[in-house]
Amino acid sequence: MLRVRFAPSPTGYLHIGSARTFIFNWLYARRNGGTMILRIDDTDVERNTQESLDSIYEGLEWLDLSWDEFYRQSERGDLHRKAAEAIFAKGLAYRDFRTFTFEDLDLSKADVHAKFNPEMREMPKVESDMRAAAGEPFVLRFRVPRESRADVTFHDLVYGAQSKATADIEDFALLRSSGVPTYHMASCADDADLKISHIIRGQDHLSNTFKHVLIFEALGIEPPNFAHLPLLIAPDGSKLSKRKHGPVVSVTTYRDAGFLPQAFVNFVCLLGWSPKDNREVMSRQELIDSFSLEGINHSNATVNFTEQDPFDPKAVWLNSQHIRAVPVEQLAEQLLPFAAEAGFAADRAKMLQVTPLIHERIQLLRDVKTWADIFFLDPLPPYDKAELIPQKGDAAMATTVLEKARQVLATADFTADFTHDALDAALRAAAADLRVKTGQMFQPIRVAVCGRKVAPPLFETLEVLGRETTLKRIDQALQMLTAPPRTEN
RNA sequence: GGCGCUAUCGUCUAACGGUUAGGACGGAGCCCUCUCAAGGCUCAAAUACGGGUUCGAUUCCCGUUAGCGCUACCA
Numbered sequence: 001m002l003r004v005r006f007a008p009s010p011t012g013y014l015h016i017g018s019a020r021t022f023i024f025n026w027l028y029a030r031r032n033g034g035t036m037i038l039r040i041d042d043t044d045v046e047r048n049t050q051e052s053l054d055s056i057y058e059g060l061e062w063l064d065l066s067w068d069e070f071y072r073q074s075e076r077g078d079l080h081r082k083a084a085e086a087i088f089a090k091g092l093a094y095r096d097f098r099t100f101t102f103e104d105l106d107l108s109k110a111d112v113h114a115k116f117n118p119e120m121r122e123m124p125k126v127e128s129d130m131r132a133a134a135g136e137p138f139v140l141r142f143r144v145p146r147e148s149r150a151d152v153t154f155h156d157l158v159y160g161a162q163s164k165a166t167a168d169i170e171d172f173a174l175l176r177s178s179g180v181p182t183y184h185m186a187s188c189a190d191d192a193d194l195k196i197s198h199i200i201r202g203q204d205h206l207s208n209t210f211k212h213v214l215i216f217e218a219l220g221i222e223p224p225n226f227a228h229l230p231l232l233i234a235p236d237g238s239k240l241s242k243r244k245h246g247p248v249v250s251v252t253t254y255r256d257a258g259f260l261p262q263a264f265v266n267f268v269c270l271l272g273w274s275p276k277d278n279r280e281v282m283s284r285q286e287l288i289d290s291f292s293l294e295g296i297n298h299s300n301a302t303v304n305f306t307e308q309d310p311f312d313p314k315a316v317w318l319n320s321q322h323i324r325a326v327p328v329e330q331l332a333e334q335l336l337p338f339a340a341e342a343g344f345a346a347d348r349a350k351m352l353q354v355t356p357l358i359h360e361r362i363q364l365l366r367d368v369k370t371w372a373d374i375f376f377l378d379p380l381p382p383y384d385k386a387e388l389i390p391q392k393g394d395a396a397m398a399t400t401v402l403e404k405a406r407q408v409l410a411t412a413d414f415t416a417d418f419t420h421d422a423l424d425a426a427l428r429a430a431a432a433d434l435r436v437k438t439g440q441m442f443q444p445i446r447v448a449v450c451g452r453k454v455a456p457p458l459f460e461t462l463e464v465l466g467r468e469t470t471l472k473r474i475d476q477a478l479q480m481l482t483a484p485p486r487t488e489n
Numbered sequence: 490g491g492c493g494c495u496a497u498c499g500u501c502u503a504a505c506g507g508u509u510a511g512g513a514c515g516g517a518g519c520c521c522u523c524u525c526a527a528g529g530c531u532c533a534a535a536u537a538c539g540g541g542u543u544c545g546a547u548u549c550c551c552g553u554u555a556g557c558g559c560u561a562c563c564a
Binding site for chain 1: 496503514515522556560562
C-alpha cells in the first residue's frame, strides 16, 4: 500500500516550492494508485497562523489538487508524546536539565555542547528521576548510539546510498522543556502511525533523515522509503523566501496574473524533473503517466525571475501554450474576471467574439487588458496622430486612405454583411484603386480603429467592432488629421 | 568550524564510457505576412578547475573551488 504525504507547517504562504513538493507527492500517488495525505504540521503554536492555513487551501484548490486523507498534527499531541515516552522507556533517550538558548550557540565554531553532554547523558537514573520529580524542567534528548554503531545509513530513492557517522549526529531533542514534541518527534511518530510508505520532501531534510531513521528504529518500525527533492532557488542562489523575494514566491501571485493551473503545474514539474524525452508542454494526465522518481535530478533549480519580471520566461511561455489548448468558449469564460478587473464592461457574448482574436496573442490571462481594450473602451484612449501615417507615406496619404475606407464601408453592401471576408475583399480592392500597398492602406485604418499599430488582425477586428464604431473611429481619425495645427499665443 | 548534498549553454534540462555534447525558454537574424502573434529556417551559447582509471571520459575515482543544506527546546 503506497502512502505519501505533504506536511506543510502553516507559517507562511503556500509558495512555489511547497506547491511543487505537493505536486510530486500527488503525481507519485496518482501514478501508482497510492493514497495522498495532507497533514498540517502545526506543532509550533507561536508561529502558526490561520491566514497561512487559508493560503495553503486556497493554493491547492486553485491548482485543483486533491488529497485522500487529512490530519492536523496539533490534534495528535498525545500520540507524539507517547512515542517519545516509549523511546525514553527503552533507555534510548535521556533528560537534559541544562538550559540554553539558540543565541548561546556559535555555529561558526565547532560547538558540540548539544551533541555530547556526558553529564546529562550519563546521569544516573535515580538522580534524573529525582530532579524530574522535583519539577525541574528538562529537554528529552535522543541518545545517539555512538558506542554501538559507527554510522547510520539509508537508501534515498533520488540521491542513492546515504551514510553519516553517529559521531557527527548530535543528541537532538524529542520533547521541549514544555513537554511539547519537536518537529522530528512529531513528524516521525505521525509518519509511523499513518503508515507512510514514501516520504517525498525537500532536500533540506536530507541531513535530518539520519535522525529520523534513528527515531523510526527506536520506535521499532522499519523506516519508510525516502526521496528527497532538489530545492528551488532564486536567481542569486539563495533559497526562495517571501521576506527576501516578495510575492513572486506565492502561488496566488501566479493565479492572479492569469496563469492556468495546468501550466503552473507543468512548469514546476520541469524544475528538477524531466520525462527525458524532450517533451515540455504536458497535460496533467501526461504528467501522471510519465512521472517517476528516477526522472528527478540532484541539483537545485533556479526559478528565473527578475525585479522587472516576476515570472520565469519559461513559465510564461508554457502558459501561452496551455492557453492555446483551451477551447474558445472556456477561455472566454476564464477571461471574464480579468476583463472585469481591467475595468471592461465585458459580457459573455462579447467575450466570445473577442477571444478568438486574442487567443494566440496573450500569454497570461491578464493580457486581456492590453490586447482587448479596443473592444471595450469608448472612446479610445488618446493617441498621436502621427501613428496614422503609413510607411513611406504622409498625412495626405493617410487622409486619402481613410476617406476611401470610410466611403467603401459606408456603402449599402455592408449594412448586412460587415464580415471579415467581405471587408477583406473590399479594402484590398480599395487599396488597388488608390494604388497604395495593402500595408499602407490597412495600417492607417488599424490605428484609426485601435489607436495603435499593434493589434489583432484588422478585418476580424472591424467585424467585432461593428460598422457603426468603425465609421465613428475613422471619422475621429480624419478630424485629427485635418484639424489645423495648434498655435501658441 | 563540522557533516551532508550538488556542479552540462544566461535559465530549465538530455546524453545507462565512444554523439559534430541534443532539446526547450530567452537572445540575434531571415522567411511568411495587413501590424502583432503564430509558424518555418538559421545563428550565438555549456561539460567549474586539477589529477587519476581507461584504447577512450560530460559520464567512474580523488582533490580543489563554488553553491546549497543540516548543525535550535524552527519546521
